[in-house]
Amino acid sequence: MEEKVIPDIVVGRLPLYLRALQRMAEEGRQVTSSQELGERLGISAAQIRKDLSQFGEFGKQGTGYNIEYLVEQLQQILHVDRDWDLAVVGAGDIGSAVMRYKGFADRGFCVKMIFDSDPDKVGTQIGNFIIQDTALMEGAIKAAGIKVAMIAVPASHAQDVADKLVKAGIKAILNYAPLSLNVPPDVRVQHIDPAIHLQRMTYYL
Numbered sequence: 001m002e003e004k005v006i007p008d009i010v011v012g013r014l015p016l017y018l019r020a021l022q023r024m025a026e027e028g029r030q031v032t033s034s035q036e037l038g039e040r041l042g043i044s045a046a047q048i049r050k051d052l053s054q055f056g057e058f059g060k061q062g063t064g065y066n067i068e069y070l071v072e073q074l075q076q077i078l079h080v081d082r083d084w085d086l087a088v089v090g091a092g093d094i095g096s097a098v099m100r101y102k103g104f105a106d107r108g109f110c111v112k113m114i115f116d117s118d119p120d121k122v123g124t125q126i127g128n129f130i131i132q133d134t135a136l137m138e139g140a141i142k143a144a145g146i147k148v149a150m151i152a153v154p155a156s157h158a159q160d161v162a163d164k165l166v167k168a169g170i171k172a173i174l175n176y177a178p179l180s181l182n183v184p185p186d187v188r189v190q191h192i193d194p195a196i197h198l199q200r201m202t203y204y205l
């Protein structure tokens with residue numbers, strides 16, 4: 001059977017649903033509704049029902065969604081019902097903050113290694129990790145079978161780093177550098193640029 005193509009904008013909302021549902025589960029809640037989820041997220045209940053219906057039947061009319069079940073289902077759909085190992089490139093302010101952040105572990109991600117090209121940084125430690133030389137990056141990532149990476153180097157070096165990561169077998173890149181990366185079609189890129197988000201708000205001020 002041909003696999004149904006889900007629009008990326010729908011996929012992009014699923015992690016928001018998952019995060020809100022996990023928060024509800026932490027609050028000790030067992031059931032919720034598309035209305036309540038919608039109010040928490042500022043998304044219409046109809047949109048939420050429509051998005052979820054693309055993947056199956058998760059709730060019953062009148063009884064709502066079982067939170068634990070929907071969390072499990074969304075984790076499976078997003079492939080975070082397993083842990084993904086992460087490699088980080090760039091051990092500066094952002095890279096260091098990422099290495100120290102505790103919030104990835106319980107959401108499907110496990111930071112495994114960090115690389116930098118600065119000889120003064122290579123061999124030094126961030127938390128429990130020793131910063132490795134980017135010259136060894138391709139081999140180390142391949143050997144560990146890592147598929148997901150974060151780029152936290154200056155924009156002028158980001159494309160070069162991305163090319164190396166692609167060669168190493170990376171299939172998903174979270175890019176903090178403020179430029180668009182060119183990668184092959186089978187590699188996903190997400191950009192994080194706070195200035196873009198700020199500019200999107202200043203339009204309204």
Ligand code: NAI
Pocket residue numbers: 089090091092093094095115116117118121134151152153154155157160161176177178192193194
């Ligand atoms: P930083 O200057 O503190 O660190 C960059 C690190 O990348 C340095 O350790 C440097 O040695 C390393 N590096 C340079 N070229 C490299 C290469 N080819 N291979 C491996 N490592 C290399 O920079 P920061 O502040 O951590 O920012 C990182 C990226 O994130 C930049 O592109 C920046 O524009 C962006 N960014 C930073 C924000 C911030 O608040 N610091 C906010 C949003 C984006």
